[in-house]
Amino acid sequence: MNQVHGDEVLLVDEPGPAPTEQVPTADALVTATVGLGLMVRVADCLPVLLADTGSGVVGAVHAGRAGVALGVVTRAVERMREQGAGELHAWVGPHVCGRCYEVPEQMREEVAAVVPQTWAETSWGTPALDLGAGVRAQLSALGVGLTEVGRCTLEDPALHSHRRDAAASGRMAGLVWTS
Template sequence: MAFTDRHSGLWLPPDQMRQLGPACDDVIRANRARTATAFGLDPDRVVFMRQVHGADVRRVSEPFGSDPPPTDGMCTDRPGLALAVLVADCGPVLLADPVAAVVGCAHAGRTGTKAGVVAETVWAMVRCGADPARMTALVGPTVCGHCYEVPLELREEMAADWPAARAVTRTGTPSIDLRAAIRAQLLASGVQDIRHDQRCTVESPELFSYRREGPTGDFAGYVWLEPEPG
């Protein structure tokens, strides 16, 4: 499991990316290939999603290609096939059951978390033979409860499903603790070994944050099974 940051590849501001036109895709492909190679992965064996803030999860055995379907979670039992989730404030969740040799990832923003994308990813892995009691979950950098200010109605809507999400900012205004909601969903799904990269995206300049910067780039979480020796 690993996370990138804004220093992991060539990054250009959004206005410059727009000016590149079709060449923008070349920059993205080059960045993804460079990152995969740095992790010892085959760039052609990394699966990216078309993330839509939903709760659909897919079992994958190969990359989707240039037109991935809308999904916010994936799992696989294929060694050497890496799963990638892109975020810039949402919660990237990486999961692994090393005994069953199954890994998964989820794009857990506010909407997807409320809809249960983390639990759906766990259960998709179970259908591949994984056991939540054996899983390790790594919750990556995300906007923290002190920085994720929302209207009171939106916070209470989230807290109605996941009470742990109820939070306040440093100035006392309503906010959502996305990390706490993700942890609660993992625990409710039977996952006990939950680890965290505690960085807040808004407070960490090495990470991308839509809340801090407006339109910006993404950092990524990667999870994969190493092929067996030989």
């Protein structure tokens, strides 16, 4: 998917696109098609992988600042439940932590007004956002189980970080599928 920091959730039922087709724009993919893999790419945003092993419905979500505020994870879970998902579990991969994600005060206020759990302060005392805390709260409110990889992309040089490395940063990928 062409990730744009939004809340669009696409239902995918076949592989694609073909090499001559345009990649669809979205920040979450959902499928109930067995064997179809979904991928999310990140450098500091949260990769959220979702699955209901009983129904075989899976999802992959790119949750950045705007997406968390817009509820992209909530929308993906709702779309999965429309496809028959029941008991969901989420895996949240490495992302920039609240101790490191410095933002302007006004931005912190705007995001925290929508998702209060995101309000944070950096380890050096400036305004920050804790997107991981926001996503954890959203998943908890939806009754979704959670496994989290507690590594900060900015602090860990083994991980890709756009905030640390700018244009030179690579991307990490999260993959999910049922077989």
